[in-house]
Amino acid sequence: MSNKVQVGISINGKKVQKQVESRLLLTDFIRDECNLTGTHLGCEHGVCGACTILLDNEPVRGCLMFAVQADGCEIQTVESLNHVDGTLNVLQQSFSDNHALQCGFCTPGFLMTLTHFLKDNQNPTENEIREAISGNLCRCTGYANIIKAVQQASQILQKENSNCSVVSAQ
């Protein structure tokens, strides 16, 4: 099995060029070839959502793709979320503030799903949040605090955005 293929993928803003086997899973590429182990594998059959990443800004399950399919794409993983100085972004901070994680294994997948969701929906209802995360399994928290965290994050983001629009209007 050594017919290797060249892939070029931009991960968290960094371009990575590698020769990989065509059967290499995208998640294994991210975790093993790029050493970004924040993307987790919980089921490897597309149900648990732990492996969720953003591929060209859309949430996808890394475990259902081969690395070669992501050739030429841009990927964001959980490692891209915090600010360069190491401080947490609004969503990450809200997760911590609301105890929205216990073992934390599912957390990166939730964060990536929600990063996308909050871009599209600034002011979600509880039901919309529940639906948004219904493709991510968490075995520890029972979801309630995750929902609270999203509510907090969306409120902060709304405020920030309205401040921004005030600034830009001036």
Next chain:
Amino acid sequence: MKKYVGQSIKRKEDYRLVTGTGQFVADIKLDGMLEAVFVRSPQAHAIIRYIDTLKAKELPGVHAILIGDDIKEKINPITQFESHSAVPPNVAKEINPKIQFNAESVLAVDKVMYVGQPVAVVVAENRYIAEDAADLIKVEYEQLKPIVDPYEAMKEDSPLVQEQVERNIQMEFHLSIGDAKQAEQQADRILKTRVQTPRLSSNPIETRGVIADYDNRTDQMHVWSATQLPFEVRATIAHCLGWTEQNIRVTAPDVGGGFGPKGGVHPEEILIPYISNQLNRPVKWVEDRLEHLTSARQSRDQVHDVIVAYNSDGTIHSLRDEFVVDSGAVNFFGFTCAYNTAYHLRGAYKIPNYDIKSRIVLTNKTPNVPFRGAGRPEAVFTMDRVIDMIARKLKLDPVEVMKKNMIQAHEMPYDQGILVKDGAKLIYDSGDYPAALNQALEMVDYEGFRDRQKELKKAGKNIGIGISTYVEGTGAGPFEGALLSVDSSGKVIAHLGASPQGQGHETVFAQVGADALGLTPDDIVIKVGDTAVLPFGAGTYASRSAVNAGSAMHEASLKLRKKVLAIAGIMLGTTPDEIEIEEGKIFSKDDPAHFLTLKDIFKRVRPAARPPLPPEIEPGLQVTHYFVPPTVTFASSVHVAEVEVDKETGFVELQNYSVVHDCGTVINPMIVDGQIQGGIAQGIGSALYEEVVYNENGQLLTGTYMDYLLPTSMEIPTVKKGHQLHLSTRNPLGVKGVGEGGAISPPAAIANAIVDALSDLEIVINQLPVSPSRLRGLIKEAEKKQSTILSK
């Protein structure tokens, strides 16, 4: 002084976990590391005729392949865990247990006993090559008759899962007080019923994983495992491989959920170190989900046949129960789950005549171990269904029957007249069950619900309310320790034996230590999950860490404080009782402005300090304390479920879920509430969705998340929580365990609610999960019965 205990301090462990920089087993990479893949049995019960590994061995990149024959004389089988299986002599006297030896070879030798049992292991450059090679291994099986039904298994001529275990009954016992048979003769009424709880899979989102790295220069084996019990893993490796225990270091790094089964030491945890030692290279194995669902230890799976004698006013006089635990192919935990069930069954109720016979039976299924609640969800489902059935037979509200039989607050501490698993008398230490019930009824506006129910009924809607209570022995011993030291930076480093899988140990034990020492939680660094940090440890299971490790932390902190005060007294020229410590400042009461810090104390207490300390003060700032609890402490809870049932589809909508619980002192309310909500989510899963299904050949039918259903955010409501604070009298913190409680009552509460919603149909639910198809079947049957009665 309680300053930090009781506060919702944010977790120290969160930063790494939300930035993707935590370290789980799968994240660990070592130089020269190989990867292992297991070939597992597709047969439930079969003789291994022949294994052909030739082709696989030839595949480039393959380093080793082992089968049962290769390890036969070299690796001892895994046997019952001493630490969990020992029966104290007085308990043995009381219940007269019969125990037959059973074991599992880490690779099947001669025959396989369950689908998913490891038959061969392949080690290669990477997992892809290892899987290719595993595909090339051919195993020839000769099928034996699989035993999937425990009642079949016990029949005289049934085939044996393990040759030496007669009639497949691995263990049995009989617990009895009073005279149940006599009570049955005297009572107004008798209820006979069969209640069963299905087999479950715990399904942490992180599967299992093991890495072993052998260093031949020092003869040290370092094993990383996604385990709840690093010390038990170490002991089992030593037992199976005959190695010196102190040469084995087991680390549990960040562990992605456990819930019990990650505490059952698995064959892979023995084999991977063995191979690393053989090859002198690091070896890694990470389980995939199919492996988890087939091979990771499963749980629950009990059938109860109960006979209850009661009077027309609802008073219960006796309960007889013969129950069977389907343990799968092996039982490693002795009577843990079975006895838990036996001693918890009466819960908050007084039932003077009590007779329990239990049999643990081997079948051709994956071995069974404790899982969140460990025998208690089964007990509570049985008991609370019984209460509900009695109420319906007597046309009383279930609450009335509950109240009639409940232990009253003034009767505390209450002696149930039998023994706990650890040999102590079963005496509830504190609690007020009727008050908790009343609080719960108020919280859900029980009366209001009944009115609403009647109204909606007219509109053809079926809503129902169901209640369940439990009393849970938490904080099981035998012990837990804390080793505290102060380092040159003035930080307190606390080494604990109980490692977490998401319970927030790094935060809560820092809170406990901070209060005892007069520091802030940030001054305390908690180190857990490593057998190198402390000589002895047990682990995180049985709702025991806050109780045992928490108390050890508290006591060790007080010891350290004493030493700090003694030295500060010398430095400040005063007596220790004149000294205070606040937020890390150590000062004499009459001169708070002039203070020392732990850094100063550390310098003064080094072995080389000048002038030297008085000889009675040992150099260094280090103390150890092992907390040995007298026995378990009893947490309790009332759960209320509100449902709406669609008669046409059998679909149950869980509308509200409420709980009032008592876990004594709450160290961190945010974390306690999180444990409850998470536990209830698992309980809801087992009430409505989850079930491991084997067909009659012992083939697993629930091998993916398409078949084994875990609840999502759409199914789990935000639980309403109420608290009671009856402190435990059995530890210095007054805490009771809380980790498992949430999972115990939901099946009973939800089943009772469903029965209530359909009260006019008089259906009986005695099996879980209450899936739409199962419920639809019951509804159809009941409707048929009703229509025949009507037409008569």
